[in-house]
Each structure stands twice: as C-alpha cells, then as structure tokens.
Amino acid sequence: MKQYPTAKATRLTMKHPGDLSALDQEIIEGRIKSADIVAIIGKTEGNGGVNDFTRGYFTQSLMLLLSKYLDATIEELAEKIPCVLSGGTEGVLSPHYVVLTRSQTEIPPASGDKALALGVAMTRPIEAWEIGTETHWKLTLEAVKRAMEDAQISNPDDVSFVQLKCPCFTVAAAKQAVAAGKSLCSGDPNRAMALSRVAGAWGVALALGELSEDQLSAEAMLSDYSLFSNRASVSSGVEVSAVEVIVLGNSPDWSGHYQIDATSMVDALDLDAVLKLRETSKAQTSEVCGVLVKCEPDRRGQVRGFRHTMLDDTDINAQRHIRGALGGLVASVFGDGRIFVSGGAEHQGPDGGGLVAVITKRP
Amino acid sequence: MKQYPTAKATRLTMKHPGDLSALDQEIIEGRIKSADIVAIIGKTEGNGGVNDFTRGYFTQSLMLLLSKYLDATIEELAEKIPCVLSGGTEGVLSPHYVVLTRSQTEIPPASGDKALALGVAMTRPIEAWEIGTETHWKLTLEAVKRAMEDAQISNPDDVSFVQLKCPCFTVAAAKQAVAAGKSLCSGDPNRAMALSRVAGAWGVALALGELSEDQLSAEAMLSDYSLFSNRASVSSGVEVSAVEVIVLGNSPDWSGHYQIDATSMVDALDLDAVLKLRETSKAQTSEVCGVLVKCEPDRRGQVRGFRHTMLDDTDINAQRHIRGALGGLVASVFGDGRIFVSGGAEHQGPDGGGLVAVITKRP
C-alpha cells in the first residue's frame, strides 16, 4: 500500500537539564517511536553563554536514553540526531524541548492542503579558514536545498523556519591554520562565531531567494544589517564541524494534522506581528506544539526611539535581557511559557527585531 | 475668580541616573513650574536590590536641581517631595521618570467628567516595633484617607493607584528596640521589609474597602495571599521613617485633560487584561504620560501550569527576571519602553499576577 511521509512535533517538559523522563514515558507508552526521532529543539535553564553546560548535560542525557532503545552508542547518536539547544529560561520561560519525528502513513494528504514537513542535511566539514566566508555560505545554500528536497518542499515560500548549527574553529585549529599560511575570517573567537552565523543565515537567504549572491560580500557582514534572512535561525559552536540543517515547512506531499506558520517582528515591541501569527495559525483553537523565536538586542541602543540599557550591562548579558523581554511578550500571546527563544540573531530578521514560528496541531 | 485643582503628568527621559537635564529644560521653558511638583515616580538603570545606588544618585541630583529653583536645601526638599524610584531597566525597559504636578486653573471641570487627581499624606513616624503590625496598617489606612481628601476623591472606586513608601528599621534601631524590651515583627531584615510592605498594602485595602479589618491578622501576612489590594504599590526602605502616601485617581472636582485607568493581571501572562486597559484608557488615540506596573514572580514556581526558574536562579535575582518579562509584555502593548515596573508585590494584586495603571492625556 502506498505510504506518505508524516511529521509530528511533541513538546515535553523537563525537571532539570538531565531529566529526559518525559520522553522516556512517551517512548514506553508508544506515542513516540525512538527510531522516528529526526531532531530535537529545546530550551535549558543555563545562562546561554560560553560557560552554559546545561546544553551538554541535556544532550548527553538524551543520547544516553536513546542508546537504551537504538542500537548505537552515545557518540554515534550525537552525530546522527541534531539536538539544537538554547540556554537561558529568563523570566516566564519554561524549560522544555520539542521532539520532531518523521514516519510513514497510509493516509494520503488531504487535497489542497499542506502539512508539516521536515528535512535535514549536512554540508561537508568546513575548514577553519572557510568559516565565515563565501565558501561557507555557498555550501550552506546547497545543504539547505538538499534539506528542502528531503522535506519534499519545492516552493521556497513553503519553508517557514530553517534551523542551522554552524561550526566554529577552536583556538588550536586556528593556530594550525595560521601556521599553514591560511588566513581566518577573524582572529577574535567571538567575532568568528558571529561571522559563522552570518554566513549560515546568508546560505539560507540564498536558498530561499531572499537575497542574491551579488548582494553579499565579506565587508557587508556585521555591517549592512539590511541583508538578512527572514527564516534563518542559526547557532554556532565548536561542537560541530559541518553545517547541520533542519528545514521546517509545509508540503502538499506530506500527510498529517500538523502545520507551521512564521512571521518576523520589526522590533522587540512588535506585538501586532505575533497577534497576527496567532490568528493565521489558528493557535487559539489548535494545540500549540512548539513556538520558536530568534531575537537580538537592538544594536543602535534604542527601541522605538527610547534608550535601552541591554548592551551596557556588566551584570546581565544582553542576550539574557532580550530573551526575557521577548519571552514575556510571546509567552503572553500564546498563554504558555514553553517558548524557544534564542539570541545571536545577526542578519536573521531585521536589526533589533526577530523571527517567530509556531507549530500547531489541528483538532 | 474661582480656581479649580488640576494635575499633570510629564514623562521624561534620562541619559544616566544623575541626568536631570530634561526636567531642567521643562522648567527653563516654562512647561513645568518647580513649585508645582508634588511627586516623582521613576525607573533607574540599577539592579533594584539593596546595593542599587542609582536611586540615591537620582534623588540627590533631582533635589540638587530643584534647590536651584526653590528656596530650600537638598535635605528639606528630599523630605517634602516624595521621589519613588524602582531600580532595574531589564530588557526593553527605558530609564525615565514621571513628574506629577498640581496647580490651579480657572477652567472648571467638564460636567459629568472626571480628571486626574492626586493627593499626598504621611503617617506619624512608625516606631521600629510597630513596623509590619496592626498599628502600621491602621496608621496607613488613616493616611490614605487623608491623601484621598487632599485629592478630593470621596468615592474609593475613583482611586486607581496608591503608591506607598513604608519605613523599615535599621539594624541599630532593631537592637535598641530589643534592648528596650520591645519585640519586632521579624528578626530577619528582609522579612521585616516584606512585612512592612504587606502592612502598607493592607492599609490601602482597608481605605478602599477591598478588605475589612476582621479579615486581617499577623498570621495571614506572607501566608494567605488571597488577602490583597488591587490598587496598592508599596516599596519599603530605611530612608523613610513614616509612611508616605501618593493617591492617584480621577475626580469630578478636578479640571484638566489627564486621566488614570488601572487593572490587575491574574498572572504574568495576562495579556488580555493589559489589552483591555489599552482599550478602556483609549491609550492608542491619547498621549500616554505614564504606565505603572507592580509584579512578583509566582511563589508556587509555575506560571499556568509550567515551571519557571526565576526563584532558583543564583545568577539573576528573581525580581529582575519578572520585571524583564512583564516589562516586555506591557511595553509591547503600549509601544514604548518607558514603563515603571516594580517588584516586591506581596499582597498587592493576586499572587503571581500584577497591577497596571496608565495615565493618559486626551487629545
């Protein structure tokens, strides 16, 4: 009998970053099959910075659980299943994770309808000297296209949210590259991490037709903030060596009751955009299975003409500030603190604004 | 010719906690008369805790400015003009202050209309052993009634927001009291400060008929959170020895274009309450001259059934968390980061919820 792909998003809570009991329960009671898990996107209660180890702890605990069910080691699973975590549950935000699964169904897609579709892909390893360069965004562009194929989404407009994990060089790799006569995008590791995110975002923008190659240049990175993607959400870190891509969208070829809708916010006070998204996605009458937000404190030091103090605070990191504020806004719209809010949104949405996507399940 | 009282609220920005240049400009250009200033309510960019000195710095700078115009020393002015400051401009919040002035006008109140009215009063000094006790709330009750008279508000329903500053004993005063055989409400200074706020809130609740005396007891303080005022906003500190009261409401006997509206939020996600307040107050078509919020992280560790992490965070104080989240919500509704958001809201609004008041000027 003919089979159709179908995707599911399950939002679960944790008691602490090492607690995967909710997923274990889902597996034990048969609601989630461990082999169907494609990716996990979650929010842990760390500080979201370099020294946030709640992400590593959650990932180790997750892979430890899955290794009980799947015939693979913790290390093998960590390479196979992308686990995208943002640390920091400021304010009303609640620690949680969204499990994305993919399986086959005999129920054909409803005619004229689109359902949640998801696809993953990976570039080849990016060399230290390629990070944050044209090579980086070109390889990302290709990987996003392959992830779209994997998701059977041919129309870029049907892509709602592209989550990337981009590599970053370690100090050791940087030294080796320099010794070998190569030049790096930046000698400053924080700037290199940011440039890696920009290259990733631009790869997405190219794949979705938001930007064209002739607009892009090394000089425009972290400088011309009008060159952004409205659907890219990028994190970067030394724990990956290639770009990992998760494409979320809606496809007429997929079956199921789930859908994803997205919008961008022009600034950190753009309540209207989020209220409209609630309307569009019918979030009030459907079950909300995941809300994904990407944001950044406005670099110009103001929101709607009034000074903010996020960038000059020695006590609280600026990303923690903006996550708390945006989290308060978006959580109030959806009536739920289980919102994935991630900072570090250079060239991902308008400067000082953000992206919001919501996954719903129709009743 | 007959004169009528009229009140005005002017919202000004600061570049740093010692910057009063905006108020100086208002005075120089004649829009504010220094002698008309009744009270100031503001938000400075400190941490809002015991070691937040931005409040003292702003107050000193304010009184230094006013002493240039009024025939009084800095110390005399500090005793005369209540300056209520909340430290901490988390997230999108913007440092600012609202100058409340009161003057006389020949224009009579519009018939059938009510305008912004304000009154102030003060209790006698509260002794160390009276703080946080029945005496404290009874004296507050009387002072609120006198402030209502001062504001010419006879109907308690016309009171929208009562801001109090309550005294707290120093370690030295506590020692003296104990040596004199007196017992204190608590030996723990933080608990004593909280009990002082509760006694203040209950004084307001009694004056406005929200609670009756037989409901109140020392045992119910910080324990039965159903006993709250919906219109009290209380801070406490060692810098005052009496309870200072500012009553804000609307009165048929006052003239002018300003009005105040208020509501309470059932929890930290209660967007609907704030949207309704925006509607009621016609904030979208009027000029907003001040927004006042009081809030508290939910003591039960959850918001709408999901765990929050505010109370267990060793890195960021819980009050900073909730101010950032509520600030993000309320600022997005009014499209402006200049929101006064203050924590420490025990028995001021429902547990885990908050109070919001907005002062508008009709076009």
Place this chain on the structure above:
Amino acid sequence: MKQYPTAKATRLTMKHPGDLSALDQEIIEGRIKSADIVAIIGKTEGNGGVNDFTRGYFTQSLMLLLSKYLDATIEELAEKIPCVLSGGTEGVLSPHYVVLTRSQTEIPPASGDKALALGVAMTRPIEAWEIGTETHWKLTLEAVKRAMEDAQISNPDDVSFVQLKCPCFTVAAAKQAVAAGKSLCSGDPNRAMALSRVAGAWGVALALGELSEDQLSAEAMLSDYSLFSNRASVSSGVEVSAVEVIVLGNSPDWSGHYQIDATSMVDALDLDAVLKLRETSKAQTSEVCGVLVKCEPDRRGQVRGFRHTMLDDTDINAQRHIRGALGGLVASVFGDGRIFVSGGAEHQGPDGGGLVAVITKRP
C-alpha cells in the same frame, strides 16, 4: 603475606564539567584501578547555587566512565561512590577533582609514622522530620565513628577533615510529613538546608570530642556560632537520603607516602594560618595532591573591623564572593589554582573564618 591498607590522592584537571578524560587516561595507563576508587572531591565551573547543573553533569559523566570498567549501572555506582562537588571556580580557581583510592600493600607502615587513611560510612535514611534535629546529629555522630573505624583511626586527633553530604527534604516530602502530623525543622527550604548542615557539623564535633551533647540545642543552631567543628565540611542537598561520611586523617596502621594536615582560619584574611600549614605539611618540598577549604562570608558584615559588601550584593551571590577571595589567598600560598573551596560553612570553623586541609605526597 600480610597486607596493609594504603590510600592515594590523585588530583586531575577537566576541560569542562563533562570531561573525565584525565581519569580515563589514569585508568588506561594503570595508575588508578577503577575498583580502588572510594570517593571523589571536585570543583566544577558552575555558580555553586541551586541552579548549578555542572555538578550533576560531572557526576553523570564520571559514573558513565566508571560503568565502562566496573560491572554496575550508572545508578548503582552513584549510590556507592560519594562524589562531593562544589560548583564555582571564581577568580584564579581551576576546575579539577581529587580521586581518593584505597588498596592493599605488602609494605608495612614505617614505625613511628602515620600515613593518609580514609574511611566511609553512611547513616540510615533520615526522615524529613528528623532533618536538622537532635536525631540527625546523633546518627551522624555514630556514622563518623564507623567511618573512623573503617579508616582505622582510633585517636580523634588523627582525623583532619570530615566531608559530609547531608539530606534535605523536597517540597513533596515536606508536604507529606506535615500531612502526617509531623513538624519540620523549618518551613523555609533554604533554612532547612542550613540546619541540615549544622546538624551534620555537630555530629562531627561530637565524634571528635570538639563539643559535648549538653552544649547543643535547637535554639543554638544558626545562632550561637561559637559551637562549631574545626574539621567538618558539610554540603546538603535533596540528592541523598542518608548522611554520607568521608573521614580523612592519618593513621599509624596505614602504609604509604601520603599525609593530610589541616588548620582553621580565624577570619578571611588569616594568611598566617595558611602559611603555617604550608610549613607543617612541608608542601613546598612535597607534591601537593589536594587542598580543601571551607569558608563563609562573615555574617557580621565586617572583616577585621571594615565593612564588606558580600551579603548585600544583588548581582553576585555572597558565596561566590568569599570563594573568590579565599581562593585567591590559598591558591597564592600553594602556587596553584586547583583548590577545592566550598561555602555554606555554618558552624564549620569560626564565624567568618574557615578550614583548610592539604594532602601531600612525600618525595
């Protein structure tokens, strides 16, 4: 052939809280036998507070490693091998851990000499209503005595350092106990944790003859700070249900080149005490294998007559302040940042002072 007990302390570094590669290397290269590991005491780079998950992450990673070598699950190992961690490597402190092992040797103890000896013991589970009470300190007293026997130390003067992990009730257990008509030592979880540490410290003091039972009372807890142990280092948490005891001292019946020396500091500036300990322990000519410090910000708000600001800082937790300061002092004396510094030292050493122990290996 006759066998004699012998103890060893190995100090290892970590790259992050999930990195146990240094221990793995020791095991692979045969310097440490996994079956000999009795306990681990370490310092991870978290914040040391309730929301410090680096301790859980390290413990999980440690047990995951040991489960590769020993025929036991992660859970079984976690119950068997005490892993005492203090989060927070403020200032010059360096993340590290000391692995304590115990084995048998044919080499008899040198006559007239004492060598490092260690013993462990555990009380029966402490019920929620027993925590922080006389029962708690009496059970601890017995357990310390058993741990001393295990260490073959009969003279209490030969005990240098007693590390305890004391239980604390969860909110759920507290509710159950109250429902069953039991009363708890305190309704405030933070105070209950502190009382649990005091009861533990007093159990040690009784076992070592530092205090006698008639001196102790519930009233004196967290009140009469002259009642302290000079050799107890206590942590408390919900992760244990019984009191876990590790006794470290020197015994004439043990063989080996290791020894432990200890002292107490009268206040946070007591450099002389630490310099003398360096002298006594011959730390400058021996290999230092572990330095253990317990300390607390002075509750009276002063150090040697001058105000400190640790207790009133809303930005940085007081325990982080004192660990950074004491860490700077002790690390400078031993010329090494790998110092275990733990706060929460109520009734463990003089108020505002601390304990320091050093394990050395003679050349």
Place this chain on the structure above:
Amino acid sequence: MKQYPTAKATRLTMKHPGDLSALDQEIIEGRIKSADIVAIIGKTEGNGGVNDFTRGYFTQSLMLLLSKYLDATIEELAEKIPCVLSGGTEGVLSPHYVVLTRSQTEIPPASGDKALALGVAMTRPIEAWEIGTETHWKLTLEAVKRAMEDAQISNPDDVSFVQLKCPCFTVAAAKQAVAAGKSLCSGDPNRAMALSRVAGAWGVALALGELSEDQLSAEAMLSDYSLFSNRASVSSGVEVSAVEVIVLGNSPDWSGHYQIDATSMVDALDLDAVLKLRETSKAQTSEVCGVLVKCEPDRRGQVRGFRHTMLDDTDINAQRHIRGALGGLVASVFGDGRIFVSGGAEHQGPDGGGLVAVITKRP
C-alpha cells in the same frame, strides 16, 4: 621662614557611595584642610563596568561637600581635583578612599631621607582621532614629566606609581570625526578604550625610561604584551577630555613621615612579591595609609599552567573575578580589606600579573 612641601595620605571609609561624612569629619576636626586636597583615589561598591554609577554618585557627593568649604561650584571642583574611582568591592574588599593632600611645612626634610611626594599635570585636550595613537603617548610623556617636576622628583626611579585618567571618544564625537574625514584608532568603543589605556601606559613608560620610542608602534598595542610599564595605572572614560596625571613617589626635597613603595607581580599568585613589599615598606610596623593594585585576568586562559574560567564566564565579568582574587591575596598580606584594586591593566605590568604600591606612615 623657609617652607618645604609635604604630602599626606588619609584613608577613609564610606557607608555607601554617597557618604562623605568621614571626610567632612576630618575637615571639621581640622585634620584635613579642604584647600590642601590634591586628588582622591577610591573604591566604590558598584560593578566596575560601563553601567557602574557609584563612581558618578561618589564624585558628585564629594564635590558637593567640598563646594561647602571652597569657593567653587561642583563643576569647577570636578575639573580641578582628580577623583579616580574603581568600582567593585568583590570578596573581602572594603569601600574606601584615600585623600591625598599637599601643604607646606617649616620642618626640613631629614637628610639622606626621602618622603612621599606628589604632583599632578594635564595634557591639552586629546582629539577623538588622536586617542590611542602616537600623539596620545607623546602628550602623556610630556605631562608625566611635568607632574614629576610638580612633585620635585628628578630621578625616574623615585616614581612609584603613576595614576592616569585617559579620555575616550563618545559615539557622537566618533561620528563627527569620521564625517570630517579623520580615522579613529578603532571603531569598536571597547577596543578604543583599551587602546587609550595602552597609549597612556606607554606615555608613562617613556617618561620613566622603561621603554624607548622606537620600540612602540600601533601594531604592538594589545598584541605585544612584553611592552609594558611597571608603574602605570590607567583608567579611561568619556568623562575627561585631556589626560589627567597623578605622580606618586618619594623625593629628598619633601618633608614628612609618609613614603610609598611599589612592586610588580609576575602573575595572579605572586604572593612572594607582595610579602617582600610588606617587608620593604615596613608595613607591619608602620601605619598603612593606602594600597593600590592594578591587575588583569591572564589572557592566555591559564595561571601557572592551570586553566582559569574568568574569561568565559557569562555571569560574572572577568575584571570582577580577578579583582576578587587579587583583593583576597593582597588584603590578607596587609590584614585589611581597604585595598584599591583596579582591572583593565593592558600593558600595565606583565600580562596576567599586576602592580602593587603601598603608602605608609612611619611611627
């Protein structure tokens, strides 16, 4: 009768950053003449970062006090009397300030002896495009020489400590400069502040013969850390437009019982250097009137071969970490928490090390 210059250092405590009552008392009781005050160096209890307003609050309060005694406005006094403040009293550090006064005496200097001498000078205003450049260090060199003349110190070896305040451009000034076709030392304000400190430090090193002009270049700034001054302590900020110089040393031409001694620490654990300084300065038998420390977290991420975590901590600023650790060490040596410890020590002492100076009064 012949008059000789004499200097005095008085160390005073504060209850909070707005409390100058101790200085007021000194003036009232005649121990300090307000007109003799040359400079003030102090430590306030802020966070030491951009948003530390305790420095501005203290300065305003100081000038407010002095304006009561001297015929000058607050603004005039602020331009005339350098007030160098470092925010952040981490760990055992105690808020305090050292008042440096200069007067004339009829008592001639003891033959063969040197006494504390101090001199001040100022460069012309430094233009935005000159900050952090060769012009900046050349102008500083000249100003240090003038301050040495003012202090009557001809031998550079007699200079112990040179405190500078260097200007930094505001965003507005930067824009203007760029619009006028000028190029700035850096577009990044934090880097520009650091470069300003380096240029200042190099000006001192040139004046004292520690470095020669041909060793210096723009490329070596923040890169070749072997090019440092052992006696410069530099802060930078937008509140000054010229370089302010305070030279502290010992001169055979000055009279009095005060002296200053200084040393450098090779790293953050260099207890020996501080113990030797205590010896040299006879601090244990004299009255200590001020201890001045400059330090920096080691950029290489290690102290004596072991990893520190200061540079990667999102919760606590790296400068707060190192101040707490060095403060703990130095305060323990002098038995007093009133130590001025300032970070931001680029090219001021060896990388990862620091400078320490102590002012004593012979009995």
